Amino acid sequence: MQVLLIGAVALAASCQTTPPVQEMSDARQAIAVAREAGAEERAAIHLRAAETYLESAEQQLSARKYAEARYDAKQAKMKALDALRASESLPPAPREKSL
Structure with missing residues (x-):
């Protein structure tokens, strides 16, 4: 029984010792999509939170x-998706009329 427990702990530990390459990529892509959707203007708070989490990651x-x-990478992705949803649900910011 002890051997199984030690093996399970070793397996769980080994899963966490690999770099989170996919999670980092997912976060970067989600932030890029949010930016393209206008999140810098329409959901700046959410986008900045995503960028902060990505920097921390x-x-x-x-x-x-x-x-x-x-x-942190997973949090960055979630915040970027929040920014995307917020930017898609809001109308575009009004533009000033030129004289």
Whole structure:
């Protein structure tokens, strides 16, 4: 029984020791899509939160804190998707009329 428990713990630990490459990529892509949808103007707070989480994930990745980097990358993706939804649900910002 102890051997199984040790094996399970080792397996769980090994899953978290790999860099979160896919999660980082997903977050970057979600932020790019939100920007393209106009989130910088229509959902700036959500977009900035996504960028902040991504910056944190990059720092954690550099420090080889992969579990923390994975968490922050997932949060960045979620915030970017929030920005995307918010920017798509709001009408475009009114433009000033030129004289």
